[in-house]
Amino acid sequence: xxxxxxxxxxxxxxxxxxxxxxxxxxxxxxxxxxxxxxxxxxxxxxxxxxxxxxxxxxxxxxxxxxxxxxxxxxxxxxxxxxxxxxxxxxxxxxxxxxxxxxxxxxx
Amino acid sequence: xxxxxxxxxxxxxxxxxxxxxxxxxxxxxxxxxxxxxxxxxxxxxxxxxxxxxxxxxxxxxxxxxxxxxxxxxxxxxxxxxxxxxxxxxxxxxxxxxxxxxxxxxxx
Amino acid sequence: xxxxxxxxxxxxxxxxxxxxxxxxxxxxxxxxxxxxxxxxxxxxxxxxxxxxxxxxxxxxxxxxxxxxxxxxxxxxxxxxxxxxxxxxxxxxxxxxxxxxxxxxxxx
Numbered sequence: 034x035x036x037x038x039x040x041x042x043x044x045x046x047x048x049x050x051x052x053x054x055x056x057x058x059x060x061x062x063x064x065x066x067x068x069x070x071x072x073x074x075x076x077x078x079x080x081x082x083x084x085x086x087x088x089x090x091x092x093x094x095x096x097x098x099x100x101x102x103x104x105x106x107x108x109x110x111x112x113x114x115x116x117x118x119x120x121x122x123x124x125x126x127x128x129x130x131x132x133x134x135x136x137x138x139x140x
Numbered sequence: 141x142x143x144x145x146x147x148x149x150x151x152x153x154x155x156x157x158x159x160x161x162x163x164x165x166x167x168x169x170x171x172x173x174x175x176x177x178x179x180x181x182x183x184x185x186x187x188x189x190x191x192x193x194x195x196x197x198x199x200x201x202x203x204x205x206x207x208x209x210x211x212x213x214x215x216x217x218x219x220x221x222x223x224x225x226x227x228x229x230x231x232x233x234x235x236x237x238x239x240x241x242x243x244x245x246x247x
Numbered sequence: 248x249x250x251x252x253x254x255x256x257x258x259x260x261x262x263x264x265x266x267x268x269x270x271x272x273x274x275x276x277x278x279x280x281x282x283x284x285x286x287x288x289x290x291x292x293x294x295x296x297x298x299x300x301x302x303x304x305x306x307x308x309x310x311x312x313x314x315x316x317x318x319x320x321x322x323x324x325x326x327x328x329x330x331x332x333x334x335x336x337x338x339x340x341x342x343x344x345x346x347x348x349x350x351x352x353x354x
Contacts, residue, residue: 039334040232041257043148043200043295045176056291060298067332069259069305071178071285077163078174079245084167091176091200093257093305095334109142109235118174119235120146120202125254126315128323128333138293147339150255150307152283178285184270185281186304186352189267198307208340216342225281227253228308241279 039124039135040101042094044108044117045076051092055111059094064104065137069093100139146231146242147208151215151224153185160195162218166201171211173245176200207246216237253338253349254315256308258322258331259290266304268323273308278318280352281308314353 042065046052050073056068071091078085096104105119124132149172153159156179163175178198201213212226223245231239256279258265263286270282285305292299310318319333338346 037241041334041336042325057298060291060293067290070291071305073179073288075179076178077167077177084164089176091178098233105235106255114165116237116241117235120148120231120238121233122229122336123232124311124334125337126335128319128331130330131332132328133146136274138216140347162332176337180286182286183281183285184274184284186274191271194281198285205340223348224342225342225345226337227255229255229336236308245289
């Protein structure tokens with residue numbers, strides 16, 4: 034697999050329960066090879082004219098471009114936010130066997 | 141907005157106080173749509189011939205290419221380090237409405 | 248240095264001891280300018296038909312494309328996993344002096 038097909042998707046969630054449900058579902062449905070949850074995140078943003086600070090977790094989701102649309106649809110379906118953060122960055126280089134594992138785990 | 145205009149900017153800071161001030165200022169001045177603070181980070185680097193390990197926080201800042209120069213200038217102005225880490229990666233794909241929110245929040 | 252040569256490499260490790268050894272070795276051998284360790288990460292993945300959840304740390308390693316092959320080889324040599332996660336994303340933009348520091352620290 035060319036590195037260029039692998040993606041790291043960033044998605045913030047409100048709590049461990051949503052993190053756990055999303056991570057398990059995405060991996061079980063082969064939409065993601067793995068999901069790293071980063072705990073203790075604090076997010077600052079403006080909403081309806083106010084600056085807000087919320088406690089969140091950040092999910093780093095390893096997948097492929099081929100699976101991104103289905104992954105995004107699954108997150109939108111399960112996520113409690115009206116407008117969840119779903120942004121993806123391209124993997125440029127990697128360990129070939131690990132990149133091949135991402136591909137096989139999401140095939 | 142094309143995904144290609146959105147950026148995730150990485151910036152490490154020494155403590156919660158600097159994290160809070162930077163996050164609020166960047167969002168209030170519409171230089172960033174949102175800032176995720178990751179706490180409990182440990183950074184290892186070489187400085188003047190010694191290997192050092194410092195406790196830090198990592199800021200993940202969502203913005204656009206159009207706002208990057210002004211965002212960088214604001215960080216340099218507020219940041220206590222002589223040489224702050226400011227590196228940005230391109231967002232390749234995302235949830236269209238979220239990408240549109242990044243753009244409108246920094247317009 | 249053009250921003251395009253700088254990389255952020257993602258690598259997960261099982262514990263602080265491996266994190267510390269890898270971070271110090273990569274910096275001491277000028278394979279990385281700096282390594283941020285994110286603690287308290289929880290990783291979900293499928294392995295031999297089972298969904299697993301492990302406690303890990305995530306290393307964010309700043310280096311250059313020129314040093315990536317040597318960095319990858321060093322991680323593979325030191326890492327306890329059979330198949331460590333090593334994926335890298337391109338830095339698109341940054342603070343020029345910081346990007347120059349990444350290059351000089353890995354020259």
